[in-house]
Amino acid sequence: MTEPALMASKSEQAYSAVKARISDGTYSPGHRLVLARLAHDLGVSVVPVREAIRRLEAEGLVTFQRNIGATVAGIDPTEYLYTMQTLSIVEGAATALSAPLIGPAGLDRARAVNSEMRACLQDFDPVRFTRLNQDFHSVLFEHCPNPHLLDLVHRGWTRLASMRSSTFRFVPGRASESVTEHDALLDLIGSGAGADVIERAARLHRSATLDAYLARTGADNS
């Protein structure tokens, strides 16, 4: 049996390729995405490319205007803030739902990942830190009973990642805060706290980074 990954449709290829190029900054915000050019570059025709672009539009990674074309979505700071706020809400709820189902083994794994993250801080390895951060949330939400909610979390993540890659850098102070908050959250979950308390704590974590962001942009403007 051939692997389904190799059998990916042209549309899927185009989607992944363009998404990757947006995420890694090859296509920076405002970059014009011309269907014919993309089709030529990717070695496919315009139809699958168009489908890919529309999907990316639905995810908020590109803006699309009828008869005009598509551009990589700009990073409106306000928009960024709203996305973070939304993510904090959804992630907080997902955490609260997942908490009672994690179990001691999962808790230990999450702690282990967080320890690695702490180590990354000293080695100053932002790429690895980001991947571990994703792993952490994977473990946390592994048993989340609500797949629909989880889907919203993932969408928020990819959107935020696409916004952050090009303009916002890795901020050691904020990352360090994250690790500390993660530990506190895990302790809270281990203590068998109620859903409300856990959700509040999970949200506060995100709010702290949001406040940090506001403080930073405020400092930039002064």
Added chain:
Amino acid sequence: MTEPALMASKSEQAYSAVKARISDGTYSPGHRLVLARLAHDLGVSVVPVREAIRRLEAEGLVTFQRNIGATVAGIDPTEYLYTMQTLSIVEGAATALSAPLIGPAGLDRARAVNSEMRACLQDFDPVRFTRLNQDFHSVLFEHCPNPHLLDLVHRGWTRLASMRSSTFRFVPGRASESVTEHDALLDLIGSGAGADVIERAARLHRSATLDAYLARTGADNS
């Protein structure tokens, strides 16, 4: 200037048409959506139809399998429950964010709409009731500062509507509860309660209907 509605692209037409037919029950869950047939029925070619179907897939209204085709998404009761739960979370947060910005005028308008809903209950007019319910939330979320969050609310709404239309009927008891809860929520907002209290209240409203749903399906099975 011609109205943009008349200038809608074929793709948009197809999207609206299929969505409407799913919502009103013309295409019931499990119905096979054949691209060529739809294209013929709608008087367009398959390319825009395909795009419309993929958009509907992204919204969860249809399921799509590669090289197999699309079908109207089934109404897995569990899925329905998860969607409601997610909606309760998102709607609760949106309510909390909107509450401080509604103002006395908006509050009065919301109360007026809710009164109409109460009247509808006596006249037994489910269609009008549903529309007024949408109006109520429109007023409530009119000044919601987070458009991204609001988008999630709307997506949840349409998804729920598509699931409900075909199988779940209008339940007077639940509708009556809604109206009462709406009034309580508006009083709470008017009293200047904190965001946490309001969010909790808004969520409880949805939870009540969720419980009602569970009780009803439980009764059906016995």
Added chain:
DNA sequence: GGATATGAAATCGTATACGAACGTTAGGGC
């Protein structure tokens, strides 16, 4: 000189066509 009309170039939107993948059914072998 500035504003407006006009043309060409670029790009999108969609129809059509054909190849590929999947499900099904008929036929033959065990």
Added chain:
DNA sequence: GCCCTAACGTTCGTATACGATTTCATATCC
């Protein structure tokens, strides 16, 4: 009788082609 295989029909996936729309540069008029 059952299973395996092969041919068929159906439907999707994508390339290509062409019409529609927008944009930009140029020329013209006031």
